[in-house]
Amino acid sequence: xxxxxxxxxxxxxxxxxxxxxxxxxxxxxxxxxxxxxxxxxxxxxxxxxxxxxx
Amino acid sequence: xxxxxxxxxxxxxxxxxxxxxxxxxxxxxxxxxxxxxxxxxxxxxxxxxxxxxxxxxxxxxxxxxxxxxxxxxxxxxxxxxxxxxxxxxxxxxxxxxxxxxxxxxxxxxxxxxxxxxxxxxxxxxxxxxxxxxxxxxxxxxxxxxxxxxxxxxxxxxxxxxxxxxxxxxxxxxxxxxxxxxxxxxxxxxxxxxxxxxxxxxxxxxxxxxxxxxxxxxxxxxxxxxxxxxxxxxxxxxxxxxxxxx
Numbered sequence: 001x002x003x004x005x006x007x008x009x010x011x012x013x014x015x016x017x018x019x020x021x022x023x024x025x026x027x028x029x030x031x032x033x034x035x036x037x038x039x040x041x042x043x044x045x046x047x048x049x050x051x052x053x054x
Numbered sequence: 055x056x057x058x059x060x061x062x063x064x065x066x067x068x069x070x071x072x073x074x075x076x077x078x079x080x081x082x083x084x085x086x087x088x089x090x091x092x093x094x095x096x097x098x099x100x101x102x103x104x105x106x107x108x109x110x111x112x113x114x115x116x117x118x119x120x121x122x123x124x125x126x127x128x129x130x131x132x133x134x135x136x137x138x139x140x141x142x143x144x145x146x147x148x149x150x151x152x153x154x155x156x157x158x159x160x161x162x163x164x165x166x167x168x169x170x171x172x173x174x175x176x177x178x179x180x181x182x183x184x185x186x187x188x189x190x191x192x193x194x195x196x197x198x199x200x201x202x203x204x205x206x207x208x209x210x211x212x213x214x215x216x217x218x219x220x221x222x223x224x225x226x227x228x229x230x231x232x233x234x235x236x237x238x239x240x241x242x243x244x245x246x247x248x249x250x251x252x253x254x255x256x257x258x259x260x261x262x263x264x265x266x267x268x269x270x271x272x273x274x275x276x277x278x279x280x281x282x283x284x285x286x287x288x289x290x291x292x293x294x295x296x297x298x299x
Binding site: 042 | 088096097101106107108110111114115118153154157158160161164165168169171172270274275277278280281282284285293294297
């Protein structure tokens with residue numbers, strides 16, 4: 001197992017490159033979902049305001 | 055030949071619902087492909103005869119670099135469609151592409167630096183490939199900055215579309231830089247026209263990873279697209295149905 005993580009001596013370059021990729025993959029999912037959630041909240045708020053004062 | 059499909063693609067409620075239905079498909083298939091690529095690339099593929107296990111960085115470096123160019127191309131095409139035919143959904147799609155493209159351009163640069171240090175002895179050299187990829191990052195950031203500088207969405211759409219279209223000239227420069235100039239960066243391992251210069255057991259995880267990242271991009275961009283469409287269509291009656299709690 002430690003042989004696997006050592007990656008033939010390239011561990012200090014290989015794992016950070018996989019790490020930064022994983023970070024971007026996860027961050028983009030969270031970021032996109034947050035954007036959609038905020039857009040929905042905003043749209044709902046606008047509709048409510050229109051409903052109160054037609 | 056009927057053009058109804060084209061008109062439907064310009065319809066915000068149609069796009070919103072279609073994007074919502076497609077996202078889980080793209081997302082889950084991408085997850086399976088990427089997990090497969092991870093196992094195949096890190097465990098099954100044999101070490102390279104020159105680069106040892108270090109070559110395995112290509113399984114994250116090449117797909118993210120591919121995304122950086124593919125996303126920019128999509129962004130410029132969507133921006134051009136929006137500008138020429140005045141289709142709001144197209145502008146929304148272009149805007150949805152930019153942050154994803156920018157982040158994966160940054161990842162391609164960082165993984166490239168981590169690849170360059172053990173193979174070339176330097177994190178960074180002012181090489182044509184590296185320099186043009188850095189310019190690509192600045193184009194994305196410029197596009198996003200320009201959009202953010204307008205309060206009016208329509209003006210932001212039009213001004214940023216022009217920048218996106220002008221910047222497309224950099225895409226072939228990045229791609230062909232290793233051929234046109236004497237670059238330290240190695241040439242492409244994949245070829246649509248000739249023979250791939252990579253052994254099959256190393257190639258399969260690379261193709262899995264590239265396909266996985268492409269589908270992942272589609273899933274994420276469709277989520278962003280729905281958000282962008284909602285921002286542009288706040289007054290439309292169909293919004294009430296889709297945002298009902």
